Amino acid sequence: MTTPAAGPTQDPTPATWRTGFVAELRDAVSLRTISLVVAVLAVQLGFVLSYIGAFHAPKPHHIPVAVVAPAQVSDQLIAQLNAVTDEPVLVRAATSAPEARALILDRTVDAAVIVDTRGTTDTLLVASAGGPAVSAVVQQIAQTVETQRHRELSVDDIRPPAAGDGRGLSSFYLVLGWIVGGYLAAAILGMAAGARPANSHRTVVRLTTLALYAIASGLGGAVIAGPVLGALPGDFTQLWALGALVVFAAAATTVAFQTLLGILGIGLTVTLFVVLGNPSAGGAYPSTLLPPFWSTIGSWLPPGAATTAVRNTVYFSGHAIAQSVWVLAGYAVLGIIAAVAASMLHARRGAVVESPLPARAEATSGDGANWAVDRGQLV
Incomplete structure (x- = not known):
């Protein structure tokens, strides 16, 4: 007895293929999937906005600085530094160089200008371990003001970063x-x-x-x-x-x-x-x-x-x-x-x-028909 040869396998019709593809697409591209992709895009764009927004144009504002000088000179220098456009520094007086150093090391101020009334060179104290960028900005501002006052400026970094930092x-x-x-x-x-x-x-x-x-x-x-x-x-x-x-x-x-x-x-x-x-x-x-x-x-x-x-x-x-x-x-x-x-x-x-309902309850309607409730299902 011979078995009839199987006929050639027929490919799905174009309509069937399209229907299957659409179903797969709907299953793969769900509202949840779209929402997650949109959320990732939002985080990515937020990342770009936040980093570039923070770093693209750094601008100093109210960097705390101390000034050590005789009262008359101190008031004049403080006023001159605080009057710099956009208020990059916020200057206060200190009574002595040791106090100014202490203010820097306890992080009350970031820098201090020590005026030498006996010479023409003043000293800027900084602690670049607290932020080299801030020290550089303060040095630039102080240098500009000292030049206007026809004085020289030397810089003393009293707390630099470690050699390996x-x-x-x-x-x-x-x-x-x-x-x-x-x-x-x-x-x-x-x-x-x-x-x-x-x-x-x-x-x-x-x-x-x-x-x-x-x-x-x-x-x-x-x-x-x-x-x-x-x-x-x-x-x-x-x-x-x-x-x-x-x-x-x-x-x-x-x-x-x-x-x-x-x-x-x-x-x-x-x-x-x-x-x-x-x-x-x-x-x-x-x-x-x-x-x-x-x-x-x-x-x-x-x-x-x-x-x-x-x-x-x-x-x-x-x-x-x-x-x-x-x-x-x-x-x-x-x-x-x-x-x-x-x-x-x-x-x-x-x-x-997840709490179960009573296992089974029966109620009889007015016409005598019985309704059964089993875990919330009408049977």
């Missing part, structure tokens, strides 16, 4: 690494176990894991920046502790955003830390050289607070870091509270949605 940027790049590590670790845990933890206990476990990660990350960054590369001097233990706080603040904030918003929380984290936080952090240009928007927000975001705290810890014996530390601690604590509270709320909502 070119342009004084190592503090910023260390903070950048810590911040990125913090939010990436939280994001990866979210991708592996779900953006929203199942309950508050899972949230606490995730935050505890990230706290241990923050300790290790802070240690690693401090070792690389200090003993390995010799970029940042100062107390190693303080730098480690500060690094752990920075990493955990970034991680806890990310967990909070993820718990509240799901995957969109990662986008909000990137916007806050990278798009807005990095340009305003005072790395390349300190806040006194940034436009008003970035100058205002910088110290209230983790990258800016951390950069100030690291720089002042390493070079200025921890002066003027209280606000920065409180800001970082605030992000960490509020991140914990928001994440735990949001996970508890989600768990309660889930319990309400």
